[in-house]
Amino acid sequence: MGARAMIVMVSWVITLVAVPAPGQIGDSSWLCLFDGQTLNGWKASENKGTFSVQDGALVAHGERSHLFYTGPVEDGRFKDFELKVDVMTEPGSNGGIYFHTEYQETDWPRKGFEVQVNNSFTRDPRKTGSLYGIQDVHVTAAEDRTWFTEHIIVRGNHVQVFVDGTKVVDWTASNRDMGVGTFALQGHDPGSTVRYTNIYVRPLPVLDFPIVDYHVHLKGGLTLDEAIAESQRRGVKFGIAENCGVGFPTTNDAALKPFLEKLQGQPAYAAMQAEGREWVGLFSPEIIAQFDYVFTDSMTFTDQRGQRTRLWMPNEVQVEDKQAFMEMLVGKIEKIFSEEPIDIYVNPTFLPACIAGEYDALWTEARMDKVIAAAVKNGIAIEINARYRLPSERFIRKAKAAGAKFAFGTNNGGKDLGQLAYSRMMARRCGLTKDDMFVPKPDGQKPIRTKGLPQR
Numbered sequence: 001m002g003a004r005a006m007i008v009m010v011s012w013v014i015t016l017v018a019v020p021a022p023g024q025i026g027d028s029s030w031l032c033l034f035d036g037q038t039l040n041g042w043k044a045s046e047n048k049g050t051f052s053v054q055d056g057a058l059v060a061h062g063e064r065s066h067l068f069y070t071g072p073v074e075d076g077r078f079k080d081f082e083l084k085v086d087v088m089t090e091p092g093s094n095g096g097i098y099f100h101t102e103y104q105e106t107d108w109p110r111k112g113f114e115v116q117v118n119n120s121f122t123r124d125p126r127k128t129g130s131l132y133g134i135q136d137v138h139v140t141a142a143e144d145r146t147w148f149t150e151h152i153i154v155r156g157n158h159v160q161v162f163v164d165g166t167k168v169v170d171w172t173a174s175n176r177d178m179g180v181g182t183f184a185l186q187g188h189d190p191g192s193t194v195r196y197t198n199i200y201v202r203p204l205p206v207l208d209f210p211i212v213d214y215h216v217h218l219k220g221g222l223t224l225d226e227a228i229a230e231s232q233r234r235g236v237k238f239g240i241a242e243n244c245g246v247g248f249p250t251t252n253d254a255a256l257k258p259f260l261e262k263l264q265g266q267p268a269y270a271a272m273q274a275e276g277r278e279w280v281g282l283f284s285p286e287i288i289a290q291f292d293y294v295f296t297d298s299m300t301f302t303d304q305r306g307q308r309t310r311l312w313m314p315n316e317v318q319v320e321d322k323q324a325f326m327e328m329l330v331g332k333i334e335k336i337f338s339e340e341p342i343d344i345y346v347n348p349t350f351l352p353a354c355i356a357g358e359y360d361a362l363w364t365e366a367r368m369d370k371v372i373a374a375a376v377k378n379g380i381a382i383e384i385n386a387r388y389r390l391p392s393e394r395f396i397r398k399a400k401a402a403g404a405k406f407a408f409g410t411n412n413g414g415k416d417l418g419q420l421a422y423s424r425m426m427a428r429r430c431g432l433t434k435d436d437m438f439v440p441k442p443d444g445q446k447p448i449r450t451k452g453l454p455q456r
């Protein structure tokens with residue numbers, strides 16, 4: 001057949017096979033674990049060829065293998081959660097969905113629990129939805145060759161399993177530590193074919209504040225329309241940031257106007273990423289105040305040699321004495337916070353590659369305390385950055401205790417918009433609530449109004 005007919009046919013097949021997940025669209029508390037196209041974030045055991053991606057689904061077919069989630073969401077350590085997976089079996093197939101498990105190179109997973117997938121595999125009487133060997137189901141609520149949804153809810157020692165909305169398991173563990181761990185999908189045997197797709201997790205407890213990604217760039221071909229569509233799909237508001245300063249196209253008011261016009265009336269924040277330390281001399285307070293907020297990092301400054309250094313450029317960084325470098329860096333951060341009218345400190349505590357491996361040792365308690373105190377004193381929120389996974393949990397706990405505010409941010413390099421996995425995980429671990437979170441200030445209270453630009 002011709003190419004056009006082929007394309008029509010292929011898209012028709014995809015439409016039929018890829019079932020939508022209407023319950024998750026626009027709800028920011030659900031995170032997708034499977035991208036529909038690749039095995040990214042997943043790792044197969046023993047017979048790795050058993051798993052493939054076809055028409056938007058993970059297909060398990062072949063010798064025994066288990067596909068473990070190893071991606072960034074909660075770093076694969078789920079304790080309390082809801083999980084939804086759409087599943088389709090061929091007749092005579094066996095599969096399963098594990099939780100609280102961990103990667104194991106061979107054999108059936110020993111850790112955690114299995115929720116069964118079996119509609120017509122007669123050698124095993126445990127049918128779809130069974131909490132395997134603990135609370136078994138003997139009549140399946142699903143059919144072969146028809147998509148069905150397995151919905152697993154784990155809260156404390158209470159497990160519930162729903163098949164297409166019907167509760168089939170309700171079990172409470174007694175005297176048993178339920179544990180924690182990742183998910184795995186089962187490839188049972190060469191006679192089985194099981195498809196898994198629309199894999200969504202909702203870590204519990206759900207965060208009590210709206211999820212906002214305050215640090216999104218229109219880079220690498222990502223358009224505003226695409227960003228807005230993505231924002232709506234995820235139910236996450238975006239702050240779209242223009243890089244403003246020396247070394248970037250935007251170095252004066254006139255160059256900023258098209259960006260502000262483009263964002264006008266859009267369901268996104270307009271953010272100014274203030275670059276380097278020169279930015280305070282390049283733009284008028286009037287134009288800065290037109291942004292919803294301003295953020296900067298401490299990655300560009302004039303160093304101890306009097307040279308402009310960007311910490312992510314190895315050839316521009318000189319660290320002869322690590323302790324002296326850290327003292328200088330902390331001093332730069334304190335100066336930025338006291339002088340520059342910014343709302344958020346982004347890419348926080350970033351260290352150049354040559355010393356990044358010593359982060360925990362170099363970010364001493366005293367240094368963290370200084371940065372946190374300066375942020376609190378100047379009313380500057382601290383970004384929890386998903387790309388660099390910064391700052392550390394230790395830093396966030398200290399900052400929360402000191403009364404600092406936080407903002408989630410991705411700092412994407414292109415279309416690689418993340419799910420804020422690190423930010424969300426840290427918020428949950430450190431117990432952040434809505435009172436800890438940054439919200440853009442009304443015009444009269446913006447730092448550019450209250451603090452103004454430094455006198456030069």
Ligand SMILES: [Zn+2]
Nearest residue numbers: 215217273411
């Ligand atoms: Zn940025």
